[in-house]
Amino acid sequence: MITLKNISKQFGKLKVLDNVSTSCDKSECIALIGPNGSGKTTLIKSILGMVIPDSGTITFNGKDISNNYQYRDEIGYMPQIGRYPDNMTIGQVLGMMKDIRGKSGELDEDLIKAFSVNNLLNKRMRTLSGGTIQKVSAALAFLFKPSVLILDEPTAGLDPVASELFKEKIIAEKDKGKLVLITSHILSDLDDLVTRIIYMQDGKLVFHKSIEELRKDTGEERLVKSIAQVMVSNYE
Amino acid sequence: MRYFFFIFFCIFYTDASAENIYAGAKRIHKNIRSAIKAAANGDTVFVDAGFYKEKNLSVDKSIVLKGIGYPVLDGERRYEIISVKANDVVVDGFRLIHSGISSLEDLSGIKVYDSQNVVIRNNILEDTFFGIYIQNGLNCTIENNTLKAISIEEQQSGNGIHCWKGDSLRVIGNKISGHRDGIYFEFVKNSVIWRNISKNNLRYGLHFMFSNDDMYVNNVFRNNGSGVSVMYSNRIKMFSNYFEENWGDAAHGILLKEISDGYMEGNYFTKNTSAIYMEGANRIHMKRNVFENNGWALKIQASCMDVVLEYNNFIGNTFDVGTNGSLVLNRFTNNYWDKYEGYDLNKDKIGDIPYRPVSMYSMIVEKYPPAMILFRSFITTLLDKTEKILPSLTPENLKDSAPMMNKAF
Amino acid sequence: MNKIIKYVITDILRNKIVVIYTVFLLAASFSVFSLEDNSSKGRLSLLNIILIVVPLVSIIFSTIYMYNSVEFIELLVSQPLKRRSIWLSLFAGLASSLSIAFFIGAGIPVLIYQANMIGFTMILTGIILSVIFAAIAFLATVKMRDKAKGIGAAIMLWLYFSLLFDGLVLFLLFQFADYPMEKPMIGLSALNPIDLSRILILLQLDVSAMMGYTGAVFKDFFGTSTGLVFSFFVLLSWIVIPVWYSTRKFNTKDL
Secondary structure, three states: OEEEEEEEEEEOOEEEEEEEEEEEOOOOEEEEEOOOOOOHHHHHHHHHOOOOOOEEEEEEOOEEOOOOOHHHHHEEEEOOOOOOOOOOEHHHHHHHHHHHHOOOOOOOOHHHHHOOHHHHOOOEHHHOOHHHHHHHHHHHHHHOOOOEEEEEOOOOOOOHHHHHHHHHHHHHHHHOOOEEEEEOOOHHHHOOOOOEEEEEEOOEEEEEEEHHHHHHHHOOOOHHHHHHHHHHHHHO | OHHHHHHHHHHHHHHHHOOEEEEOOOOOEOOHHHHHHHOOOOOEEEEOOOEEOOOOEEEOOOOEEEEOOOOEEEOOOOOOOEEEOOOOOEEEOOEEEOOOOOOOOOOEEEEEEOOEOOEEEOOEEEOOOEEEEEEEEEOOEEEOOEEEOOOOOOOOOOOOEEEEEEEOOEEEOOEEEOOOOOEEEEEEEOOEEEOOEEEOOOOOOEEEEOOOOOEEEOOEEEOOOOEEEEEEEEOOEEEOOEEEOOOOOOOEEEEEEEEEOOEEEOOEEEOOOEEEEEEOOEOOEEEOOEEEOOOEEEEEOOOOEOOEEEOOEEEOOOEEEEOOOOOOOOEEEOOEEOOOOOOOOOOOOEOOOOEOOOOHHHHHHHHOHHHHHHOOOHHHHHHHHHHHHOOOOOOOOOOEOOOEOOOOO | OHHHHHHHHHHHHOOHHHHHHHHHHHHHHHHHHHHOOOHHHHHHHHHHHHHHHHHHHHHHHHHHHHHHOHHHHHHHHOOOOOHHHHHHHHHHHHHHHHHHHHHHHHHHHHHHHOOOHHHHHHHHHHHHHHHHHHHHHHHHHHHOOOHHHHHHHHHHHHHHHHHHHHHHHHHHHHHOOOOOOHHHHHHHHOOOHHHHHHHHHHHHHOHHHHOOHHHHHHHHHHOOHHHHHHHHHHHHHHHHHHHHHHHHHHHOOOO
């Protein structure tokens, strides 16, 4: 679905993406992992068109995404820190997003129901806690039934119950044949979710493997441990 | 008894001998010329409504010339229309059009030559070069005439009411527009200009030179090319005149040049570029005048002395007073200045600190006229405020020591 | 595009600062008109508000709003929207809410007390200045990533346009006093939207003084329809150029 070819990006002298190539297919849940400053967020932003790579091409369903914006109709994005205009109500944010997407019927309101967002529709964004804002962001990402979900540190601010509900939703969506891209520091959260791992360091893509391959290579059953092993070996 | 008889006789005599003569298309006298020829001193010539081309009509007898229903006299753009050359003539109720235009002679609608007691009233003058011209007149009256010229160039246009040499003239209730100068006085004394409206003239609404002991009252001077100019005259009195909308660099509500012992009271100056411009004026007393929405209410050059301003209202002027020097020999007192920001602690309705009507920026603009473009900007406001606290550029003693807290009247 | 505008407007009009700004304008305009016994002093106070307060509030508020909306802008960019329409919608929303705030705060009192050419000119220039300084704020935010720097730049820009520029002009004027400066002054005034607005109001307010010799040169220019069209286009380009340039920058900006 998404193909990256020789993507490089430099911020000043810092090379944040260094010749990254890979591809992601549907019905996968891919975890994007790496230490701080390894280029995960930049990679995601490149896919979303927020960062424009210095070189290389990104194709989405076979189409080059540069100078294109319609492809994002297929993407649901949940940012690391959601911030919405202070004086809008949740209802208005939802309404605005519906306006933007131009889809009114056939919405996926599972998360809205699960997180009871409906009870908060008249609350202003500035009055909400971080966790509630994350719930709104999550609900928005899934609302329009996109075929690709990009989730940046999704479970960071969620309480355990919400976190659990959210994971179930991700799995369900993956099983429906969608592509899910997740970055997270909390590896334990990813354990039963992900099917593939992309590991990045210093702007380079170190590997892109299925979780089975990773287990086989490291001999560790748990994701946390296998990743830790990878990290250690890479530090050396 | 003999005395009484004499008087009776006199009245009877004049009555009996004064005849009425008629001119008109259906009369014996088809034209006015022949009617005048037939008239004797003291007669009245009535002229029927109609259109007359009399070339130059000379009135050399003491008669009353009266138009009925505004007969039209056409000067065919070549002639002076009526020339009055006798005393005690009355010209009443005519419509005079198209006088000749000449650069050598002052061709007029009506011109009075060296005569006394002439009355010119209720006439309409249109497209005349000079309108009504009194040359060396005594005790003449110009009343309720309407003068309208349509010239565009100053050279091609003469003055509306032009008085050259005269004594005891009365110019009352005339409406003058489109001429070079609305009313022109030169060497005229003891005369009065009352209730005239002089507007849209090319140069001055009133032009006044070498004329002493005159008075003007209740006139309106509006939107004339250069306002009103009063020069080289003594003992002039002005009451309740309106000076309005005289716009342009050289335009003043009134220009006072080399004037002495004048008195001005109750005049209104509204929307002039500078309401009063004074140069070489001495001993002028100005009281209870209103200056409203002018560019400069008063431009007083350093050559003026002993000018007294009291109980005037200054409202909404861009600059209250402008001057070109630091020497001040004039006195401002008890005026109301709307820009005054002082206080009145003892509640006597007189401000406790003096008002300085010359702002720093008006001095700057005087020196560097293009600086006007920065007027009312933040920086110039700051400059003005600093100057108010620490005067350096503005004349130290140009001030009103007793400014009124409320309007002076 | 107008999908976003209406939400941005409803958001900003509820903003505390904008509400305070509107109330301040309302209070100030009503008090200057009703306290002063002659309206010309009221007009002058209002002129200062329009030339100083409006640009200041407009540029600072817009800058802060834009920096606070960074994440929101990111979210919008991740949606199927053109970047250009996101940027322009934000600008349109911000500019129109500031204009609405100005119109309610100052425009309505002016219409009540001064429903004449002077009043209309004041309202119009106030609105135009609100929009222009929002546009300049957009330029500042797109150029500076750092919030503190951006706000600092906005304050400097305001200071420049409302004070330093005029000081510079005055200095030039004194230096070149021997030369005919009327035409260059007209050109210079075009380089500062505040000056241009001020002159447009001045031509209504101090028409008598502006009709003097030099003034007449300005009046002949700004007072004629050519001059008005010129002024209008210059003011318009003070909106269009910053918006166009910042849109271009935003199109390729990494968020």
